[in-house]
Amino acid sequence: MTNKTIKVDFLARVEGEGALYIKIKDNKVSDVKFKIIEPPRFFEAFLRGRKYTEAPDITARICGICPVAYQMSTVHAIEQAFGVSVEGQLRELRRLLYCGEWIESHVLHVYMLHAPDFLGYQDAMQMAQDYPDVVKRGLQMKKAGNAIVSLLGGREIHPINVRVGGFYKAPSKQDLGQLAEKLKWGRDAALETVLWTSQLPFPDFEQDYEFVALRHPTEYPFNEGRLVSNKGLDIAVQEYENHFVEEHIEYSNALHSVLKGRGAYFVGPLARYNLNFDRLSPLAKEAAQNAGLHSTCKNPFQSIIVRSVEVLYAFEEALRIIEGYEIPDKPAVEIHPRAGMGCACTEAPRGILYHRYKLSDEGLIQDAKIVPPTSQNQKVIEDDLRHYVEQATELPEDQLTWQCEQAIRNYDPCISCATHFLKLQIERE
Amino acid sequence: MSLPILLIGIGNEYRCDDSIGLHVIRALKEQKLPDTVIVESSGDGAELIEMLSSVRMAILIDAVSSGGNPGTIYKFDAHRQPLPTQLSFQSTHVFSVGEAIELARVLEQLPPILIVYAIEGENFSTGIGLTSKVEQAMQKVVEQVRGEVQNALKQIQTNSP
Numbered sequence: 001m002t003n004k005t006i007k008v009d010f011l012a013r014v015e016g017e018g019a020l021y022i023k024i025k026d027n028k029v030s031d032v033k034f035k036i037i038e039p040p041r042f043f044e045a046f047l048r049g050r051k052y053t054e055a056p057d058i059t060a061r062i063c064g065i066c067p068v069a070y071q072m073s074t075v076h077a078i079e080q081a082f083g084v085s086v087e088g089q090l091r092e093l094r095r096l097l098y099c100g101e102w103i104e105s106h107v108l109h110v111y112m113l114h115a116p117d118f119l120g121y122q123d124a125m126q127m128a129q130d131y132p133d134v135v136k137r138g139l140q141m142k143k144a145g146n147a148i149v150s151l152l153g154g155r156e157i158h159p160i161n162v163r164v165g166g167f168y169k170a171p172s173k174q175d176l177g178q179l180a181e182k183l184k185w186g187r188d189a190a191l192e193t194v195l196w197t198s199q200l201p202f203p204d205f206e207q208d209y210e211f212v213a214l215r216h217p218t219e220y221p222f223n224e225g226r227l228v229s230n231k232g233l234d235i236a237v238q239e240y241e242n243h244f245v246e247e248h249i250e251y252s253n254a255l256h257s258v259l260k261g262r263g264a265y266f267v268g269p270l271a272r273y274n275l276n277f278d279r280l281s282p283l284a285k286e287a288a289q290n291a292g293l294h295s296t297c298k299n300p301f302q303s304i305i306v307r308s309v310e311v312l313y314a315f316e317e318a319l320r321i322i323e324g325y326e327i328p329d330k331p332a333v334e335i336h337p338r339a340g341m342g343c344a345c346t347e348a349p350r351g352i353l354y355h356r357y358k359l360s361d362e363g364l365i366q367d368a369k370i371v372p373p374t375s376q377n378q379k380v381i382e383d384d385l386r387h388y389v390e391q392a393t394e395l396p397e398d399q400l401t402w403q404c405e406q407a408i409r410n411y412d413p414c415i416s417c418a419t420h421f422l423k424l425q426i427e428r429e
Numbered sequence: 430m431s432l433p434i435l436l437i438g439i440g441n442e443y444r445c446d447d448s449i450g451l452h453v454i455r456a457l458k459e460q461k462l463p464d465t466v467i468v469e470s471s472g473d474g475a476e477l478i479e480m481l482s483s484v485r486m487a488i489l490i491d492a493v494s495s496g497g498n499p500g501t502i503y504k505f506d507a508h509r510q511p512l513p514t515q516l517s518f519q520s521t522h523v524f525s526v527g528e529a530i531e532l533a534r535v536l537e538q539l540p541p542i543l544i545v546y547a548i549e550g551e552n553f554s555t556g557i558g559l560t561s562k563v564e565q566a567m568q569k570v571v572e573q574v575r576g577e578v579q580n581a582l583k584q585i586q587t588n589s590p
Contacts, residue, residue: 061442064441123528139536143479146479
C-alpha cells in the first residue's frame with residue numbers, strides 16, 4: 001500500500017484531548033494536521049472589565065497543571081504596567097513557588113505520562129504493576145513539589161496566596177525550614193531519576209530547531225530574562241509581539257505561533273537547557289553529563305532526561321532559597337494602579353508563557369492577551385511528526401501510531417492551556 | 430475515634446457542568462457534617478492518591494461524559510469493580526480520577542471504603558454554571574452523600590466498644 005492516512009482520534013496521556021491526522025502518499029508524508037478543537041479565547045474575554053487584583057486567581061484556573069506559571073506571568077505583566085518591581089526575598093519566594101510547580105509538573109510527565117511510552121506500557125497503571133517502586137518514587141517526588149506549592153501558594157492546586165506585588169502572606173523561616181528534609185530527599189531522588197531516564201531507549205532523531213527561551217544574566221530562568229534563541233534572536237520581552245505572531249489555522253481552533261519570517265520554534269525544557277546550560281547548578285550539570293547529555297540536546301525524545309535534570313535543579317534551587325530566606329518586612333510591595341500596558345514572559349514547565357494586559361487608571365483590565373507554550377510548540381510538533389513519520393512509513397500501524405503519540409508527548413503538550421480538549425488522532429486508510 | 434471521612438469534589442469551575450463536583454461539595458460543607466473532611470480538587474491524580482491513602486473512607490464526586498442522559502447519577506463502590514472505561518471523567522488532567530483510582534489499587538493504596546459518585550454532564554465548554562438537568566441532579570447527590578456519611582458514622586459508632 002503506497003497511500004494511507006493515519007488518524008488517531010484520541011491521544012491518551014496528553015493534557016486535554018487533541019487530534020492528529022497524517023496522510024501518507026507514495027511513502028511520503030503529504031499532510032500533517034495537529035488539531036486543537038475548542039475555541040480558546042474564553043479567559044481573555046473573561047478578564048476584560050475585571051480588577052487587576054482578581055487576575056492572578058482567574059488565570060490560575062486556566063490550567064490545573066501550571067497555575068503558578070499563569071499567576072507569575074500575570075503579576076509580572078501587571079507590575080510592569082504599574083511601574084513596580086518586586087525584589088529581594090519576595091522575588092526569591094516567587095522562584096521557590098516556581099520550583100514547586102516545575103517539580104509537580106515535570107515529575108508527573110516523566111513518571112506517569114512519558115516513561116510508559118519508552119517502556120512499552122499503555123499507561124502508568126500497567127507500568128506500576130512491574131515497577132511499583134519507581135512509580136511510588138515519582139508520586140513521592142511530586143508530593144514534595146506539592147508541599148512547596150501548598151505552603152507558599154495556600155493550597156496544592158490553584159494557589160491563592162499570590163497577588164500583584166507579592167503575596168498575601170509570607171511564610172516564616174520556620175515554615176520553610178519544615179520543607180528541607182523532603183526536598184533533600186527529593187534532590188537525591190531526582191539524581192536517581194536523571195540516571196533512570198538516561199537508560200531508556202531513545203530513537204535516533206534530531207532536527208535543526210530554533211530554540212527559544214528566557215535567558216537571565218545569572219540564573220537558570222523562571223521569571224525574568226531576555227528572549228533569546230540559538231539562531232540569533234535576542235530581544236526584551238516587551239518586543240515579543242514584534243517578532244512572534246499567532247496565525248489562525250483552518251483545521252484548528254488554537255492559534256499557531258510563529259517567529260515572523262522564520263516559522264516554527266521550540267519552547268520548553270529542551271530550549272531552556274540548550275540556551276542556559278551554563279546557568280545550571282554544578283550538580284545538575286554533572287548529572288546531565290553523567291546521563292550522556294552534552295550542553296546541547298537536539299533529540300526531543302531525550303526531553304525526558306532534560307526534564308529530570310530540571311527537576312534536580314528545582315530541588316536544589318528550592319533548598320538554596322530556603323536556606324537563605326529571611327521573612328520580608330511586608331508580604332507585598334505597595335501597588336498604585338495607573339493606566340498603561342504591561343507584558344511579561346515567564347518559563348512555565350512547558351515553555352515561555354506570554355501575557356499582555358491593558359489597564360485603566362483604576363486598575364481595570366481592558367484587554368488581555370495570553371500565549372501559552374503549547375500553542376507556540378504546535379507547529380514544531382507537526383514538523384516533528386512529518387519528519388519522524390517519513391522515516392518510518394513502513395512500520396506497522398500500531399507501532400507508528402504509538403511512536404507518533406510518543407513524539408507528541410515529547411512536548412508535554414498542555415492542551416487545556418492552548419484550548420481545552422485536544423483529541424489526538426492518527427488514522428490510516 | 431476513627432479517621433475522618435473524606436469527601437472530595439472534583440471539577441473545573443470554568444467548565445460549566447465539569448464543576449458539579451465542586452457545587453456538591455460546597456453544599457455539603459454548609460451542612461457541617463461531623464467527622465468529615467471536605468476537599469475541593471481539580472482532579473490531579475497524584476494528589477488524589479495521596480489523599481486517599483491516608484483515610485478510612487472516601488467519597489469522590491465528579492462529572493462524567495459517557496453519552497448518557499445529562500443529570501444521570503452513577504454510583505460505584507471502587508472495591509467491587511474497576512471504574513467502567515466507557516465513563517470518561519472530564520478532567521483537564523489526563524492522569525485523572527479513574528486512572529488515579531486504578532493506580533492506587535495497583536499500589537495497594539485504596540482506602541477500605543471508596544465510593545464514587547459520577548454525574549453525567551451535558552456542557553463542558555468554557556463558562557460558568559450548571560445546565561438545568563445537572564443542577565437538578567446536584568440536590569439528589571447532596572442528599573445521597575449525606576445519607577452515606579450518616580450511615581457510615583452510625584456503623585462506626587455501633588462498632589465502637
